[in-house]
Amino acid sequence: MITVLQRLDRVARSLWPFVLSLLLVVASVLPIQLSDFGRVAPNLAIMATFYWAIYRPDLFPVLAAFVLGLWLDLLTGAPVGINALVLLLVHWAITSQRRFFQGKSFGVVWWAFALTISGAMALFWVLSAAYHLTLIDPSPVVFQLLLTIAVFPFLTWLLARTQHVVMRQG
Amino acid sequence: MKHRAGTVIRLAVPLRALTQRFAFLFLILSAFGLMLLGKAENVMMERLRAGVLDVVAPILDIASHPVATVTHAIEDVRQLIDLRGENQRLRAQNTRLLKWQDAARNLAAENVAFKKLLQFAPPPRAQFATARVIAASGGVFVRSVLLNAGKRHGLAKGQAVITGDGLAGRIVSIGDGSARVLLISDLNSRIPVLFEGSRRRAILAGDNSDTPRLVFLKHRGRITPGERILTSGHGGVFPPGIPVGVVSSAPDGVNRVLPFVRADLLEYVRVVDYRPVSSEPDIEAVSSVSAGTATPAAADQDKKAPAQ
Numbered sequence: 001m002i003t004v005l006q007r008l009d010r011v012a013r014s015l016w017p018f019v020l021s022l023l024l025v026v027a028s029v030l031p032i033q034l035s036d037f038g039r040v041a042p043n044l045a046i047m048a049t050f051y052w053a054i055y056r057p058d059l060f061p062v063l064a065a066f067v068l069g070l071w072l073d074l075l076t077g078a079p080v081g082i083n084a085l086v087l088l089l090v091h092w093a094i095t096s097q098r099r100f101f102q103g104k105s106f107g108v109v110w111w112a113f114a115l116t117i118s119g120a121m122a123l124f125w126v127l128s129a130a131y132h133l134t135l136i137d138p139s140p141v142v143f144q145l146l147l148t149i150a151v152f153p154f155l156t157w158l159l160a161r162t163q164h165v166v167m168r169q170g
Numbered sequence: 171m172k173h174r175a176g177t178v179i180r181l182a183v184p185l186r187a188l189t190q191r192f193a194f195l196f197l198i199l200s201a202f203g204l205m206l207l208g209k210a211e212n213v214m215m216e217r218l219r220a221g222v223l224d225v226v227a228p229i230l231d232i233a234s235h236p237v238a239t240v241t242h243a244i245e246d247v248r249q250l251i252d253l254r255g256e257n258q259r260l261r262a263q264n265t266r267l268l269k270w271q272d273a274a275r276n277l278a279a280e281n282v283a284f285k286k287l288l289q290f291a292p293p294p295r296a297q298f299a300t301a302r303v304i305a306a307s308g309g310v311f312v313r314s315v316l317l318n319a320g321k322r323h324g325l326a327k328g329q330a331v332i333t334g335d336g337l338a339g340r341i342v343s344i345g346d347g348s349a350r351v352l353l354i355s356d357l358n359s360r361i362p363v364l365f366e367g368s369r370r371r372a373i374l375a376g377d378n379s380d381t382p383r384l385v386f387l388k389h390r391g392r393i394t395p396g397e398r399i400l401t402s403g404h405g406g407v408f409p410p411g412i413p414v415g416v417v418s419s420a421p422d423g424v425n426r427v428l429p430f431v432r433a434d435l436l437e438y439v440r441v442v443d444y445r446p447v448s449s450e451p452d453i454e455a456v457s458s459v460s461a462g463t464a465t466p467a468a469a470d471q472d473k474k475a476p477a478q
Contacts, residue, residue: 024228030237031315031436032304040310062190066197069205074222076307077314077343077350080215081204088197128311131205132357136378140310 015107016166017060020159021048021068042148044106044155046117050089053094054101054109056167065091077114079131086124090116106153114149117160121145175398201290203260213319220345223316227348230304231318238437297443298325298411301349303436311378314339318412320347332443336413337361337401349441353433354414355382362405363427364412366398373401374427381418381426383428395419399427409444 025046045068052060069084076083094101111134125141155170207215222463250258271441284290295433301319319325319345331351339353352359359376363384372384390442397417415429 002313026226026233027317029232029305029307031303032237032241042408043422052267062194067342068202069201074219075226075305077312077316077352078307080208080271082200082221085201086203088194124310125225126203131209132311134357134377136357140378144310 006021013167014059017052017056018064019163022071024048025072025075040144042151043144043151045087045154046090046120047088047148048095048153050113050116051156053091059094062091087122090120110152117145117148205235213229215344219343223348224345227318234304294445298440299325300438300440302438313353315351317349317351320345320349322346324443325349325441330408330412331439332412332442333439334430338431338436353382354429355433362402363399364402366400371402381428384425384427393417393425
């Protein structure tokens with residue numbers, strides 16, 4: 001009986017990165033009615049995918065990135081598949097460069113994140129423009145990009161804390 | 171047996187790498203496939219969207235309450251700071267509105283008399299449902315919000331969504347207990363409108379900016395910034411006369427409209443159920459819906475009224 005519980009416990013802990021990422025996406029679509037806040041929220045999905053792809057790719061496989069992207073598309077009303085594609089490529093880019101990140105300081109990781117998300121948002125902009133067959137003003141993307149890079153240290157700290165607490169025994 | 175286990179392991183490693191690569195390619199192709207299906211407005215995709223939103227809506231409904239409480243508290247503090255200034259503004263506005271009220275009463279009485287004279291067949295009645303915004307799209311290229319009401323509450327695809335200020339958008343996707351509203355600033359939003367004064371028709375096309383464009387203008391001519399834009403009711407889905415916004419000055423030669431509704435501040439909205447073919451018209455409902463509509467002559471009087 002104990003072994004079953006232990007196994008359940010382990011499964012729950014190993015699902016944590018994925019479940020937490022889903023919840024972060026839900027949090028990012030909650031309506032905030034503050035007049036000077038603006039509509040653009042930081043892209044928490046790319047941040048979460050980046051973080052887990054570096055630190056726990058075993059618990060956040062490529063399928064998790066795909067499902068997270070679909071989840072984001074469905075919740076925000078974006079063309080279904082567009083964020084899934086972007087997150088898949090982010091996941092692939094990071095896991096293929098995983099060795100580079102080992103033992104690197106946070107500054108380097110932050111810089112790498114800035115590079116990654118710049119590429120990802122540029123791709124997102126191109127895909128959106130192609131989907132809608134019009135040239136779209138890229139300024140909201142640039143704004144979201146800067147906001148997300150600025151928020152990255154806080155989210156990393158949060159994810160690292162939960163990783164520490166929840167997966168200590170995992 | 172030992173030999174066989176060794177073979178399995180020797181085969182398993184490259185096989186695993188192969189399946190992983192295959193899975194990645196498969197997922198990439200799936201993402202493209204889903205985008206194509208969505209672009210083709212596939213019925214299955216619509217159902218998937220609505221189904222997922224129905225499942226998530228109750229969660230968002232609960233989660234958005236504390237967020238609303240916090241934002242209200244912050245707004246309260248902000249308003250307290252500006253209390254004196256706001257009071258002054260409201261007094262000035264109140265004096266102005268009282269004059270308008272007089273003018274409106276006179277016009278309404280006159281209007282009823284004229285309608286009787288003309289045997290006017292009033293437009294169909296409209297019904298309203300109120301809903302709460304439970305999610306705003308955090309996405310950059312989508313201007314939409316999610317409502318906590320759906321088919322169960324009498325909502326349907328295509329219906330107009332308004333606030334006290336004017337038109338906010340229309341319902342594009344609907345589930346049993348949730349609905350997605352495409353705001354007028356979204357790339358895909360096209361709304362038939364007309365100028366209040368000149369009654370010229372146009373289409374209001376969103377382009378992801380805060381000020382949608384006016385396209386397909388009938389009868390080219392001078393456009394005065396500040397003129398009010400209303401829904402025209404052409405197409406039969408929207409009731410005519412819902413205020414949309416004012417024409418803003420056009421520095422780049424593109425005619426743009428500054429909407430009355432601040433889309434990022436939506437909290438409660440009303441959904442208009444407007445049926446173009448109706449057997450029993452109702453004058454009261456008409457006056458509440460088409461309060462903004464006026465004949466050219468009446469519009470002129472409107473403009474002069476407060477000065478009297």
